[in-house]
Each structure stands twice: as structure tokens, then as C-alpha cells.
Amino acid sequence: MSPLPQELFDAIIDQVRDKETLKACALVATPFLPPSQRNLFRKIRLGGLRSGRDTPVFLAGFPHLVSYIRDLIIYQDTAWNSVAVGVVLRSARNIESLVFLGRALDWSHLGYEASSALLECLLRPSLQRLDLTHMKSVPTALISVATAIPVVSFFNVRMDVRKAISEQLHTSAPAPRLRHLILNDTGFAVHLICNFLLHPRKPAYTQQIERLEIYIDHHSASYDELIMAACAATLKYLAVNTEDIIRLPLLPSVLEVEMKVFVGENRRLPAFFSQNISQIASSLPLAETLTLVFILEPGWIPEIEWPEEGSLPIFGPSFMDRTQLLHLRRVHCILCRDTALGDMSAVFDRFVPAMESKMPGLRDRGILKCTLADLP
Structure with a gap:
């Protein structure tokens, strides 16, 4: 039994940033293993060339490692394993930041296990930021749930328009917590998201936003003005990425x-x-x-x-x-x-x-x- 308290080992290992050093620390002794693994698995990428094709499967077999994840980046690549990704998403109970990089594919191509687990993950109180990129036919349920996250970024995200918005209202939608909205897109994609957020029968999604980042060009069709006007009373910070004349309320x-x-x-x-x-x-x-x-x-x-x-x-x-x-x-x-x-x-x-x-x-x-x- 070590004469030193575990808290001391934890404090020392928490100062290490280099992954190779953390891997070495994990092999030193039993007291070094938990804090080393906790820091090694704090930020994880699933999919993509950096992580290898079997990462979701590997993590799915070690729930205690998944519990250490705070920042999760998911790439939808050719080795997509919907079941394994679903297990990881459901096991990441303390996740704080989620980046989901699609491949301009339909939502249905994620597979039921991954898509349903993603919706569940977005409801976690610990989640503070969502970045959703390159995805088509996203259900309105996801956009609705996303408004319960303080910081949300959408880039090249297209909602499912096969049903009218009025037919997809969710009375059980979580209370909005959206404080920082990033819309890095123009044209049809941002048009649909703005239509949803500003729908008169929806909860007040925009009335607590304090930070807004938007892209403005001639394709914006004045939706930038509408979204700015909707959160004018609470907005403290505004960032505009522009290639055209801006019109501000x-x-x-x-x-x-x-x-x-x-x-x-x-x-x-x-x-x-x-x-x-x-x-x-x-x-x-x-x-x-x-x-x-x-x-x-x-x-x-x-x-x-x-x-x-x-x-x-x-x-x-x-x-x-x-x-x-x-x-x-x-x-x-x-x-x-x-x-x-x-x-x-x-x-x-x-x-x-x-x-x-x-x-x-x-x-x-x-x-x-x-x-x-x-x-x-």
C-alpha cells in the first residue's frame, strides 16, 4: 500500500499533457493507472485516419474508459459501425463537448443505434457544446433537442423537409438553454434552421441567446436579420462573417x-x-x-x-x-x-x-x- 494519498497521484498526473508520457505513467503502478487513463481518454476521436477503424469497437468493450470522455469528436467514415458508436454515445455519461462530422449523407445512413444514441446524448445535462457538420435530412427533433445545449454550431446541416414543421412539433421538447448560436452557412440550409427556430408555435428558442455568430452573403435572404432581431433583447456579442453588405436591426x-x-x-x-x-x-x-x-x-x-x-x-x-x-x-x-x-x-x-x-x-x-x- 502506498504511503502517499491517491489524491496526490491524481494531482500530479493531471498536470501531464503529453499522451506518450501518460501512457508510460499508466504502466508505472496501480495508483498511476486511473488518473493516467482519465487524462488519456478525456478527448477522443472516433473514426477518421487518426483513430483507426476499430476505435469504436474497442471503446465499446471498456465502459470505464468511456466514462472518462469529456470531449468527443466523431467522424462518419467508411468504417462506420453504428452499433459500436451507439454503445459509446450511451456510455459517455459525462460528456461536455460533442463534435459530429458527417459526410454529407442522410441522417438515416447513421443507423438506428447511432442516431437514437445521439439524440439521447444531446439530452445530458453535462453537455455544454454541440458542433454538427455536413449532414442531410436531419430530423427536427435533433434541432429541438439541440436548443437545450448552451453552445450550438451548425455548418452545412439540412433539415428534413419531407414533413411540414407544424407536423413535427414536440410538446415534450426540453427547456431551451441555448446561449451561443453559430450558423456558419448560407442559402437553403440556414433558411430551414431559421424557419424552425423562429416558428411562432415553437418555444422561445432564441430569447436567451447572448452570443451569435452568422455568415452573411446575398444568399441569406434576410434570414440573418430575422435571427438577429429575434434575440436582440439579450444579445451581448455578435460576429458576422460577411461577403456582402450587412443589414443590422x-x-x-x-x-x-x-x-x-x-x-x-x-x-x-x-x-x-x-x-x-x-x-x-x-x-x-x-x-x-x-x-x-x-x-x-x-x-x-x-x-x-x-x-x-x-x-x-x-x-x-x-x-x-x-x-x-x-x-x-x-x-x-x-x-x-x-x-x-x-x-x-x-x-x-x-x-x-x-x-x-x-x-x-x-x-x-x-x-x-x-x-x-x-x-x-
Whole structure:
């Protein structure tokens, strides 16, 4: 029997981040095994090239290992085993984050065991985040259950439209807990999800949302405006990924706003950039922080010059006499690069004075900050 308490071994092993070290620790002695396994299996990928084809089957045979899972990433690959995945999902009782990456296949292709277990998993109180990607014919029951999760992200998710929404209302749907909604899609896919969330006979899915991230282009068909207006009373943070002019309703509670801007070969800001800034200024009266993320399109050859195109009216020399954005305390300009483009220091050296020339009213006031970051 060890003279040291188990809690001490647990505390030491919990500081280890390297997986190979954790594997070695698991072989040292019996007191090292549980904390090592707990950290090894905290984040698991099922499917995909990294995990091997037999991972779901292996885990299904060891329920105590599954109980350690907090972050679960599932890839629907060619070695899909619906029964084994279903067993893992039902056994992961303490899961906190679930990422489900489909293959643009129908929901029915998951198999009954996996699809039913997924719906059950989404009801767990411990689950704090769901990322659902590339899936067709998703039942409305899943979207309804997902609103009971605090953070939800949908990308290329298409709901089942074979039945009218009014025929699929669920009186037993869980109480909404949705606080952070991410809609990284446009066109028909986001149209269906927004229709569901805003249906007048549904529970108030959007009335507690505090953080909203949306993609806006000419295919959005004004659904972006509807979803923003629906959560205007509670919204504190807004992020827009845009390739077009944005139209914002009045958002009186937003304190932080982020706008992503794509810049191409000539490093010229889009023609709608200035208009979008004006929209933000007129629609977000309490905004304190404005983050502008400039994303260099991957594949372009880096250039030295960053053309100057005149200052933004709201941030001109008369900024201190403004009647809008009275609470603004920080404007953060981030130049995002693809690491494949190599050294971007020369481009960043031109980026900083270009931003200062666009916002001369912020210069030397401690408001404007420029940084260089890698694409996530």
C-alpha cells in the first residue's frame, strides 16, 4: 500500500499533457493507472485516419474508459459501425463537448443505434457544446433537442423537409438553454434552421441567446436579420462573417462585435467595408469593442503594398465629436494569415499604417490595436 494519498497521484498526473508520457505513467503502478487513463481518454476521436477503424469497437468493450470522455469528436467514415458508436454515445455519461462530422449523407445512413444514441446524448445535462457538420435530412427533433445545449454550431446541416414543421412539433421538447448560436452557412440550409427556430408555435428558442455568430452573403435572404432581431433583447456579442453588405436591426444590448473581412490579391478592402462599419455604428449604440478580422485568401502570393483608400467617416479626425459608438473603448484589427504563405512580416508592416490611415481619429488614443494571427 502506498504511503502517499491517491489524491496526490491524481494531482500530479493531471498536470501531464503529453499522451506518450501518460501512457508510460499508466504502466508505472496501480495508483498511476486511473488518473493516467482519465487524462488519456478525456478527448477522443472516433473514426477518421487518426483513430483507426476499430476505435469504436474497442471503446465499446471498456465502459470505464468511456466514462472518462469529456470531449468527443466523431467522424462518419467508411468504417462506420453504428452499433459500436451507439454503445459509446450511451456510455459517455459525462460528456461536455460533442463534435459530429458527417459526410454529407442522410441522417438515416447513421443507423438506428447511432442516431437514437445521439439524440439521447444531446439530452445530458453535462453537455455544454454541440458542433454538427455536413449532414442531410436531419430530423427536427435533433434541432429541438439541440436548443437545450448552451453552445450550438451548425455548418452545412439540412433539415428534413419531407414533413411540414407544424407536423413535427414536440410538446415534450426540453427547456431551451441555448446561449451561443453559430450558423456558419448560407442559402437553403440556414433558411430551414431559421424557419424552425423562429416558428411562432415553437418555444422561445432564441430569447436567451447572448452570443451569435452568422455568415452573411446575398444568399441569406434576410434570414440573418430575422435571427438577429429575434434575440436582440439579450444579445451581448455578435460576429458576422460577411461577403456582402450587412443589414443590422437595432441591437441595443450588444457590447462586442466582430466582423470578418476577406481580402484578396491586391489587398484592397471590399467596396462594402465602409458601409458595413456605418451599419455597425448606427445599430449597436452600446458597443464597447469592435474586432475586425482581415483574412488573406489562401493561395495568393504575398504582396508588400496595402493600398490606402481614405479614412472611415466614423473614425475620422473628428472621432471625439462623434454622436455614434459613444461607448467604444477598443478597435482591434487582426491580420489573419495562412501559414503556407510564409513570413508575413512585410505585409503586416504595411497593414498597421494602413489601418491607422483608415482610422486617424483613433491614433494615439490607446483605442486602436493591430495584431498578426494564424488562421484557426
